[in-house]
Amino acid sequence: MMQFMLLFSRQGKLRLQKWYVPLSDKEKKKITRELVQTVLARKPKMCSFLEWRDLKIVYKRYASLYFCCAIEDQDNELITLEIIHRYVELLDKYFGSVCELDIIFNFEKAYFILDEFLLGGEVQETSKKNVLKAIEQADLLQEPRHEYFNVPVY
């Protein structure tokens, strides 16, 4: 299973953190700090996998954002890359040509989309269409309804 996913910028600022294992706030911060440092230190041409503690880290850089997942020993690294890519595609479809700013200003949406794609560290829906449909329907349920037709604003 995936243990956690982190999104962070080139400056090391955290944009999204999804944890599928119970850890204290302090531990989460520590792990985040260490990993961000390790991944940012990697050179551009290096491979996307690295061993860290007893986990495998799969990371990929999209424009100015690093998508970083921690998977367990028996998981398939290559399919994790596909998972990351699928998530980016979903964000792209939802926001329309997504960029880092979209994720910054609509971070809760990024979480909602992720929660329709992965659940408990596993893939729950392999159809892009179904994920996006679910998000749309949930958006429509938000109150007051007249506010939520494009990108909702809190």
Add this chain to the structure above:
Amino acid sequence: MPALPRPARMVLPSLKLQELIQEIRGAKTQAQEREVIQKECAHIRAAFREGDAPQRHRQLAKLLYVHMLGYPAHFGQMECLKLIASPRFTDKRVGYLGAMLLLDERQDAHLLITNSIKNDLSQGTQPVQGLALCTLSTTGSAEMCRDLASEVEKLLLRPSPYVRKKAVLAAVHMIRKVPELSDIFLPPCTQLLHERHHGILMGAVTLITELCERSPAALTHFRQVVPQLVQILRTLVISGYSTEHSVAGVSDPFLQVQVLKLLRILGRNHEESSEAMNDMLAQVATNTDTSRNAGNAVLYETVLTIVDIRSASGLRVLAVNILGRFLLNNDKNIRYVALTSLLRLVQSDHSAVQRHRPTVVECLRETDASLSRRALELSLALVNSSNIRSMTQELQGFLEFCPVDLRADCASGILLAAERFAPTKRWHIDTIMRVLTTAGAHVRDDAVANLTQLIGGAEELHAYSVRRLYNALAADISQQPLVQVAAWCIGEYGELLLSESYEETEPLQVQEEEVLMLLEKVLQSHLSLPATRGYALTALMKLSTRFQGDNNRIRRVVSIYGSCLDIELQQRAVEYNALFRKYDHMRSAILEKMPLVEHGGPQDDEPGEGKEQPWSPKREVQSPTEPPTSNLLDLLDLLDSASGDAQPPPALDLMPGGSLLHLLDLPSNTPSLAPIPGLKVFDREGLQISLSFVRPPETPALLLITATASNTSKSDVTHFVFQAAVPKSFQLQLQIPSGDTVPAQGGPPITQVLRVLNPNKAPLRMRLRLAYNHFGQSVQEIFEGRNLSQKFTQDPVYHRGSKEDTSTSDIRILVFLAELPTSFPYLHSPPPPTGEIPTACPHL
């Protein structure tokens, strides 16, 4: 006094989320950002206190953003609960998100959401159920899982796929937290596999995987679904392109990978299942489009499955070949997984992996550290006797340029491989030397011991080794292991340096003075570790006998170091000084070449402790700095330190039988029995000790004594310890005895081998001491044997015993010599270890 107007919070209105974010981003410094956030948090706190329901979700959203930046947000925890309990979907959405971010298992408030989740699961609309299931799967604690298991079970049977797929994964999480819940979730699984909906299938396969991993019974149960899984795979592979689920020409790679993983678990160690999936695996392996990563991901999983189950050999070869193809792929990630998998295979399918050795070696040149590390591990695993030379060449090349954190592994890998497969001794020595020069700081501690031992054993290569080491040392004195070996070698074989040139190296004109200067340089250099200095000092000392010139220079150095601050060096210097002054006549004997010693071999785990092992029977109660509580100890200490073992002697094989044969190194030769009669030295109350002597003809200075203790009495002899000491000109080694108990009535005797080296051919004198428990009492006996040389004469052995209290039962026998030559200063008037020794033993 009029009441103040409404609190200041209305002066600055609370920001909308996006405005807040903008303002935070606009802050130019950390301090400014902190200020903005603190102000806003104060607003949020106030809003929470006021209980403003419609705006609560906005406030929480802001708080969550601030939390992501790293600021404390615990005061929002209760708000999450309120929002979750609210009927509005917007509230629930943010509330559940907040719960997932702020309310992990360790928080007290965590359990409070259980009720809300329960309500939402049973009565909520589908999206609400989805939210609840999501939160449960992300942060559900074990207790929550127990409470809510039945609700989730109900949802597994609902018609809506949206909820079912989430319920299945919630079940996975629950089983992870509370394995007992497997019983509830096992029955629905088979049914779930019949679903068409990919999301539910994904969940079902994941659930079955989780169940099988946790319980062998479940594993057996689910073997029946193998055909169904194969069918699912077949549908995916054959059905072809489907816009909804395809990625880069591969049908639903996520599902394929998940199914393959489950097949792997089911087929492992099970012929029948493996057989059922063989064809399908072959089909997937050959038909998957590998132009993009998705296809490679599926192929990778297929390979992993093939090698893990009982697949046909043709299929295995196919799998290894696929990995070989991966190795040639341009994509670094693919190469990485290939190397990882090949490493796993190298034990089981060695020859198949060997075929790809050249490609693996190529990967050593990768710039990427993760890849080169994998390549290194794999290369080391592929070394065998036929490719040792070329592989070592490659690995040495790698060692020179590899990143620092890989150096230690590479160096020890090369050394290990060299030890196992070295074609010639000279090659072996060269290899070790090269490793020491390239990566000296990173080698393991025992490399030095191994090399000295190797060189010591290769007599024909002494001159060659000493020259090469001398040159290396002259070039660079910073690599400590190399310096240590070089110092030792120069000390042992210094005279070979001065002699004429050895044919295979360039002529080397070395003067005595140069050698001494080099060793002094090592001694004085700040780069040298204390251990290295010790080596250098001892080497200098040895050269005093090897070199012809006068020893003034050496004497000077030795006496200077007599006041060195380092205790070890000081002790050595003082002892060497004493050698020069008082015991000059013994110097050459003491500083002789080291005898050939047995090698523990690569199985020996701690050859580095060789210094301790051979002397352990004597050293049990002794440490160098202890005051002479017993003169015997000092005698032994002096014997030890003076026999030139300042450098750790290589590991001694401590098996009595084995060492003998190895020493002789002539497999066909049994130790010849020199005509020395055995001797019974002790007989008391049924306990008899006899000595037998063997002098191997090849080494006339060596005498092997076997002490045998046998017991014909009615009572067992326990805690038996036998010890011996010899005068200084001899060298004695006690091997480990076969036991410490001689059972009664002629039970198996204890044997112990003593090795005595008598280079001066002096008459042997030996003191023997026994300690044991017999008939409920402990006994100590000391006696002496004289003239135990070529011809053993029946010298009178006298018994002197003392009865000890049982309270001091465990006194070890120390041999001490009653009559000693005056050259043993410490032993002038040896006090007995405990109590008075009566001149007449009551029992004799």
